[in-house]
Amino acid sequence: MSADLSLPVRTPPAMEPEYFTxxxxxxxRLCELYDQACEYLAQTFSxxxxxxxxxxxxxxxxxxxxxxxxxxxxxxxxRLSFGHVAGPGSYATTITRPDLFANYLVQQIELLLKNxxxxxxxxxxxxxxxxxxxxAGRPDITVPQEGAMSFPLRDVFxxxxxxxxxxxxxxxxGYVNEDGSNPLAPFTAQRIDYSLARLAHYTATLAxxxxxxxxxxxxxxxxxxFEAYARKMLADPDSGYVSFVGPGNxxxxxxxxxMPVLPKLPQMPAYHLKRADGSGVTLVNIGVGPSNAKTATxxxxxxxxxxxxxxxHCAGLRNSQSLGDFVLAHAYLREDKVLDDDLxxxxxxxxxxxxxxxxxxxxxxxxxxEGYELKRIMRTGTVASLDNRNxxxxxxxxxxxxxxxxxAVALDMESATIAANGFRFRVPYGTLLCVSDKxxxxxxxxxxxxSDFYKTQVGRHLLIGIRAMERLREMPLERIHxxxxxxxxxxxxx
Numbered sequence: 001m002s003a004d005l006s007l008p009v010r011t012p013p014a015m016e017p018e019y020f021t022x023x024x025x026x027x028x029r030l031c032e033l034y035d036q037a038c039e040y041l042a043q044t045f046s047x048x049x050x051x052x053x054x055x056x057x058x059x060x061x062x063x064x065x066x067x068x069x070x071x072x073x074x075x076x077x078x079r080l081s082f083g084h085v086a087g088p089g090s091y092a093t094t095i096t097r098p099d100l101f102a103n104y105l106v107q108q109i110e111l112l113l114k115n116x117x118x119x120x121x122x123x124x125x126x127x128x129x130x131x132x133x134x135x136a137g138r139p140d141i142t143v144p145q146e147g148a149m150s151f152p153l154r155d156v157f158x159x160x161x162x163x164x165x166x167x168x169x170x171x172x173x174g175y176v177n178e179d180g181s182n183p184l185a186p187f188t189a190q191r192i193d194y195s196l197a198r199l200a201h202y203t204a205t206l207a208x209x210x211x212x213x214x215x216x217x218x219x220x221x222x223x224x225x226f227e228a229y230a231r232k233m234l235a236d237p238d239s240g241y242v243s244f245v246g247p248g249n250x251x252x253x254x255x256x257x258x259m260p261v262l263p264k265l266p267q268m269p270a271y272h273l274k275r276a277d278g279s280g281v282t283l284v285n286i287g288v289g290p291s292n293a294k295t296a297t298x299x300x301x302x303x304x305x306x307x308x309x310x311x312x313h314c315a316g317l318r319n320s321q322s323l324g325d326f327v328l329a330h331a332y333l334r335e336d337k338v339l340d341d342d343l344x345x346x347x348x349x350x351x352x353x354x355x356x357x358x359x360x361x362x363x364x365x366x367x368x369x370e371g372y373e374l375k376r377i378m379r380t381g382t383v384a385s386l387d388n389r390n391x392x393x394x395x396x397x398x399x400x401x402x403x404x405x406x407x408a409v410a411l412d413m414e415s416a417t418i419a420a421n422g423f424r425f426r427v428p429y430g431t432l433l434c435v436s437d438k439x440x441x442x443x444x445x446x447x448x449x450x451s452d453f454y455k456t457q458v459g460r461h462l463l464i465g466i467r468a469m470e471r472l473r474e475m476p477l478e479r480i481h482x483x484x485x486x487x488x489x490x491x492x493x494x
Contacts, residue, residue: 009058205249
């Protein structure tokens with residue numbers, strides 16, 4: 001059955017935008033509008049999903065919208081990389097899941113109100129809310145696959161639309177809202193909803209559990225160490241950590257609690273050591289390859305974490321390195337190829353001083369080595385990320401020459417992708433790797449090569465990553481979110 005474009009459209013009652021000079025009140029209103037839209041779509045879908053005949057009406061609800069209009073060129077604090085619009089004009093963004101993003105929204109709106117001294121408005125946008133996203137948190141409602149109903153779903157309800165699900169804003173492609181206003185935030189509501197759904201699929205945990213500090217790894221040993229560390233923290237009443245969550249959303253607060261294991265783990269399982277304010281640590285085992293690294297960071301980025309770090313294994317490229325040594329990435333040779341269309345390889349990925357210092361201090365703290373002695377076990381330099389895990393099987397003359405010319409000290413498949421996507425999404429990033437093999441010097445990653453010393457390093461390596469995050473947690477946001485990550489004409493929201 002083809003779509004009947006003449007169908008009348010029913011929506012929730014229209015309401016005029018309301019103006020607010022207090023951030024929490026604005027967020028409360030966003031929550032009210034969002035809940036109204038979701039409830040309207042859930043109710044109408046439940047009423048009509050089982051009908052044999054197509055309803056003679058299209059049901060539609062809209063995302064709420066946050067908007068600010070300023071007419072002043074008033075100068076803002078030049079030290080701040082966020083919290084203000086670029087100049088006079090209208091700025092707007094669609095909002096989804098204001099309950100999930102409440103703290104973030106309050107923080108960003110408070111900065112706008114402070115820096116521009118004009119109210120923000122909250123009302124309906126003109127962007128339809130797909131029914132799939134409206135009922136995503138409702139266990140009693142499932143939207144079937146296209147064709148499973150007696151009438152085409154998209155004739156009666158709105159479905160996800162790629163026209164509003166994109167990265168044009170963060171990619172700097174000059175995106176402007178349909179009404180001519182400028183974007184206020186880096187992602188549209190549909191783009192965020194898409195990623196929230198993908199996160200649940202790939203990590204088997206809900207977005208609500210993700211913490212502001214995210215560690216990525218490519219090795220299962222780190223997961224085992226992370227759970228052991230989490231239980232130790234839960235046993236310490238002064239640690240500040242309140243629970244531990246694993247795939248399947250299993251959550252424990254007792255350090256001796258039973259953590260069920262899913263019969264089939266997701267592609268990139270996530271584990272969350274939570275604090276009440278969301279400032280805990282999340283670990284995601286992304287597995288091997290730049291595609292996984294891009295997929296994970298594409299979706300976690302919408303949660304606006306304060307930092308993400310790669311703590312995985314790498315190939316050491318220098319004969320002076322030993323298995324278990326650390327590599328602190330100061331630059332990246334990008335041959336991963338997965339981000340070339342979004343972020344050309346000629347774009348430099350700079351090291352972020354706050355991240356680098358936090359990592360180096362954490363290494364010194366855990367290893368009890370300082371200054372020149374620290375160089376015995378840690379190198380700072382270029383990390384190369386390739387898209388071919390078995391590059392050693394080809395003629396290595398070309399790759400080895402490029403690696404030497406770049407002064408690379410380590411090679412993996414994920415770090416440059418994670419750093420580049422951090423740069424693209426304005427999420428502070430860093431990399432500390434552990435040498436697990438030295439293919440250019442006859443030490444291939446084979447069974448039996450993981451010595452007791454190397455196995456010990458996994459626990460120390462993970463602890464270093466956590467300690468670095470704890471240092472970053474104590475820093476003000478305006479220090480962590482460096483101006484290096486912001487372009488000429490940025491959104492006001494982080």
